[in-house]
Amino acid sequence: MASESEKPAVDAVTGTATTGHEWDGIQELNTPLPRWWLWTLYLTIVWSIGYWIVYPAWPLISSHTTGVLNYSSRAEVGQELVKLAALRTTQAAGLANASLTEIKASPDLQRIALARGKAAFGDNCAPCHGGAATGAAGFPNLIDDEWIWGGKLDDIQKTILHGIRWEQNPETRVGNMPAFGRTGMLKRDEISQAVEYVRSIAGLDVDKAVDLGKGKEVFAANCASCHGEGGKGNQELGAPDLTDAIWLYGSSRQAMTEGLINGRGGIMPAWSARLDPVTIKALTVYVHGLGGGQ
């Protein structure tokens, strides 16, 4: 409390005046800031006023002050997007005028195609083939070296353009695995024999109790017309190679038996009506470059 004799006391140790505030014998030293600190505060206030004038600042009832620069981050984004669209138009022209092999041969065009292809793949293809193009049961893996309908640039482009078993597109490619079991074309034990024979040529484990000789006969009579005598498949018909390690629906006995009973025939939409030719070119180059392209 102030008293008649009280004056700003001086701390004996430091020689600094105290503010007179004291807590349990601990006194607060008065070490004031220089006045220019205060001026820097005023300066920041003046600066903020300049800001109000130059940039949008104050909210009004239904709008806001726009500032003399008329700056808007939204408009800036708009301009950037316009620039980006212009850039993409130029790049698209580059892709449109080049053939697939020319795109593959030019590092610049390839870079553009891969970037566009990746984006388009994520938007359109990933729901079935997966984000990493690894596919799923019934949806082909696009990064391995197995191609049911061909893995050359032109084959891939054809598949994307017209789809597989996509009836609306007249150029779509069709090849059906018949439902041998359901339609009664093969009996149960014939199906089992065929399954074990195919397993034997694919290098999978075989049930020794089944007669492979009979299986071979069943295969030659029913399967070889599409899959070939040795089971190597036929890309013209979309008949998969049955001797390799890759199985679209899995290599379990159950999956193979199910295929023979019910048949197979997955559908891929035709994209010619939904995507522009440049995007399809880019997608082709992208898918071709995933690791399996021939």
Place this chain on the structure above:
Amino acid sequence: MTTVDATGVANADYDPRDDIPLYAPAPKVYPQRVKGRFRRIKWGLLIACLGLYYLLPFVRWNRGSSLPDQAVLIDLERKRFYFFFIELWPQEVYYLTGLLILAAIILFLMNAVAGRVWCGYLCPQTVWTDLFMSVERFFQGDRRDRIKLDDAPWSFDKIWRKAATHLSWLVIAWWTGGAWVLYFADAPTLVMQLATLQAPMTAYLWIGILTFTTYVLAGHMREQVCLYMCPWPRIQAALTDADALNVTYRYDRGEPRVSVKQAAKLREAGQPAGDCIDCHQCVAVCPTGVDIRAGAQLGCIQCGLCIDACDDVMRKVMRPPGLIGYDTEAAVVARDAKATPPARRLIRPRTILYAAIISLVGGAMLYQLATRSLLDLAVNHERTPLFTTLRDGSIRNSYTLRIANKRSEARPLAITVGGPAGTTVEISGASPSADWRPIVTVPADSSIEIKLFVAMPRSVATRSSQLIQIKASDLAFGESATVKENFFAP
């Protein structure tokens, strides 16, 4: 609770604590001209430091036709830092960490050996302030003239002197900013662009910012920077010890302070008389306006100018020089106890420690720099999927390989993968060499990213993960780099 306020009127609401100033006064310092040893050292260092700063951007260094020929250049556009024979890439910014550690410990060592040498002689704030003060002295005269001029009413004489000072300051400040931007672009080209007003907007902006800061800090803020803005006085206060050299006033010789005549009388009568004649020359020449006789203090940047001033006075009054001098706390204490000051210990635990850290960090950096590869590999394993089964049952992993070529020539590199027998590598777009190794060419002074497909027969891809070595061998220079990465299998 009735008290009397400052004007002597009784006032119940008056509290003397209200009279405590909220803000410290910053009285203007008018340093006086001084001549002597330390002033000469300071002039020498000032010329050396400013000369280095203003001229270094113009030094050329031949790096071949494809790279800039400026010795010191921070190329923000191409993301390179050039320092004579060194070229650093952004990923090597850790050298900056090493440099900062070195700088800090060197400051510590300087402080342990010779006090605030940095503050007094080398700090940009000190150097530019010194330069600005000499400009001020040139137009407005020495300490007394300047005080008189400031007190005088505005007149033509005052106006032109003040205007000339500030204009010169602004010109120097502009050049300070002008030299700064030269470190970020080809100096001769940028000078031409600045002269013809065709330089990029950023250059003008940075020159403007540095002109402003130099003018304000060296022209107006001066000792306020040391007292209130800079952390170093606080840090060095914690670092100093009894053996560190400091600019020190010798109490044992100086006290009691008496006039020359009085001292003669006292000495005749056989009574003690100090050598300090209380002429305040040490205070008058001080650029931060402190009184060194109050002892070591935050405001003292230890520039030694008071030593020059005091020695001059001592010579005039026929007393030995060195009343103020570089001295250690240990010596001061010893003299206080009338003992002989101990020999100065240069080698002591902290100087050994600092020197050890400096050699360790410096040595590690030099070793790293001398042995760093001009070919860098970085590999990323593709995560989705970790592996792919191929038709023949073999397992394939894919990798993204980034190859950095730090040479100024394009170089063809053969990529090989070390792993179990049967391991193959495939790179899309790569041409094979004579021995069927895929070759990729990395352009000069740049980096490329390639996709790598590595396959192993199922018979050797037995473990769920095993290490493989990816190697890039330079066919032209014989250099090679290897990275290890996992190969995953089911």
